[in-house]
Amino acid sequence: MAKRALLIGINNYKNFQNLRGCINDTKSMRKILMNYLGFEAENIRVIVDDRATKANIEERLKWLVKVSKKDDHVIVHFSGHGAQIRDRDGDELADQLDEILCPYDMDWDGTFITDDELASIFKELKKDVLLEVFLDCCHSGTETTELRGIPSNVDDYETRHRYLEPPFDIACRSDIVPDMKIRGFGQKSQLAKMNHVLWSACKDNQSAADAYIGGRFQGAFTYSICNHFEATSGMVSRIGLLRRIRASIRHGGFSQIPQLAAPEDLCIRVSYAEGL
Numbered sequence: 665m666a667k668r669a670l671l672i673g674i675n676n677y678k679n680f681q682n683l684r685g686c687i688n689d690t691k692s693m694r695k696i697l698m699n700y701l702g703f704e705a706e707n708i709r710v711i712v713d714d715r716a717t718k719a720n721i722e723e724r725l726k727w728l729v730k731v732s733k734k735d736d737h738v739i740v741h742f743s744g745h746g747a748q749i750r751d752r753d754g755d756e757l758a759d760q761l762d763e764i765l766c767p768y769d770m771d772w773d774g775t776f777i778t779d780d781e782l783a784s785i786f787k788e789l790k791k792d793v794l795l796e797v798f799l800d801c802c803h804s805g806t807e808t809t810e811l812r813g814i815p816s817n818v819d820d821y822e823t824r825h826r827y828l829e830p831p832f833d834i835a836c837r838s839d840i841v842p843d844m845k846i847r848g849f850g851q852k853s854q855l856a857k858m859n860h861v862l863w864s865a866c867k868d869n870q871s872a873a874d875a876y877i878g879g880r881f882q883g884a885f886t887y888s889i890c891n892h893f894e895a896t897s898g899m900v901s902r903i904g905l906l907r908r909i910r911a912s913i914r915h916g917g918f919s920q921i922p923q924l925a926a927p928e929d930l931c932i933r934v935s936y937a938e939g940l
Contacts, residue, residue, distance in 0.1 A: 665735045668707045669697055670724050674744035676713045678769050685874045685881035687712050689743035689800055692882070692890040697739065700898035716744070718767040718775050725785050734792045743883055745770070746801030746872075749778075763803045763868065786860070794930075796861040800883040802872040802920075861902065861930055863889075866920035873918050885922055888912040903931040 673690030675683050690710060697703035709724055725740065732738050745766035762778040769775050782797075789795055865872035865885035873884040888909040892900065900908070906924045913920060924931065 665737065666707065666733065667697075667701065667703045667737045667739075668728055668732065669694075669703055669709070669739040669741070670728055671708065671710045672716050672721060672740075672742045672744065673710075673712045674716050674766075674768050676768070677745065677766070678714070679771060680745065680766070683744065683874045683881075685883050685886075686743035686800075688880055689883045689886040690741070692886060693741045693798070696890050696893045700893050701737075701739075703739075714768050716767055717769045718777060721765075721767055721777060722781075722785070725782075729785060729788050732789060732793045734790055735794075737794045737796070738789070739796045739798070741798040741800070741886075743800040743886060746799070746803045747776070748803050749776075765799070765801065792859060794859045794861070796863070798863045798886070798889070800865045800872055800885045802866055802870060803868050859927070859930070861926040862924070864923040864925075867923060870920045872920055875918070877916070884913055884916060884918050884920065885909070888922075901932050902926060 671690045671693055673686040673688075675686045677683075690712060694708055694710065697708060698705060709727075711720055711724065728738055728740070742765055747764050747766055749762050749764055749772075762780060764776040764778050765782075766776055786795060865883065874881060875884050877884065877887050889905070891912065892905055892908045896905075896908075902924060906922065909922050913922065
């Protein structure tokens with residue numbers, strides 16, 4: 665059984681507001697993978713900032729799919745902006761939204777990665793490959809700004825949200841169908857079936873915090889994941905980890921509620937450290 669990972673962190677965006685904790689998230693996840701989950705450094709690919717373009721991310725995702733074999737464990741972690749756009753099927757507008765990951769070179773004319781594109785890439789995985797995706801980004805801008813445990817200089821330490829608001833002309837497309845329902849990545853059946861596990865930093869109508877925690881900027885979600893891996897040495901089930909993460913985020917005063925979509929046997933299996 666081989667273990668491979670792709671870690672993506674984007675603080676500095678070409679065209680949009682920068683974030684501050686995403687590369688720290690990537691460093692923390694790499695440490696967890698190597699120290700507690702048995703991943704070797706040569707099997708962990710990392711791309712950050714201006715190298716994390718749409719083309720580079722998709723190229724590396726396809727590499728992961730191509731080289732993975734039965735019983736392999738594949739992890740993808742994305743830390744950056746997320747957003748929502750109208751979903752298009754061919755030339756017709758469908759009555760739903762696509763959740764998107766925003767690469768470094770994000771623009772509203774198609775330079776983004778939709779949930780449909782992710783599902784299309786991952787459906788090529790060979791049978792019995794364990795795919796585990798962590799998304800520390802958000803897909804709705806409805807939450808107000810949160811300030812938690814920051815130093816006195818608020819301007820420098822204000823919490824940012826990992827969401828890009830679509831421009832007016834793009835947002836107007838969402839008004840075409842009045843009863844349109846917003847869906848999250850977790851609703852994509854293609855990403856939550858068989859041996860596929862999907863972790864999301866928040867519900868689809870919430871925002872994920874990019875906050876000053878523990879002396880540096882980090883994603884509240886990734887920070888909690890890594891904290892509890894270290895506290896338990898990986899001896900925790902996924903459902904147990906989810907409960908711990910939610911409790912920590914609630915205790916920290918953040919409003920986001922992390923989500924887990926996975927088959928029941930993978931949720932309750934103990935533990936990461938004893939093999940998957």
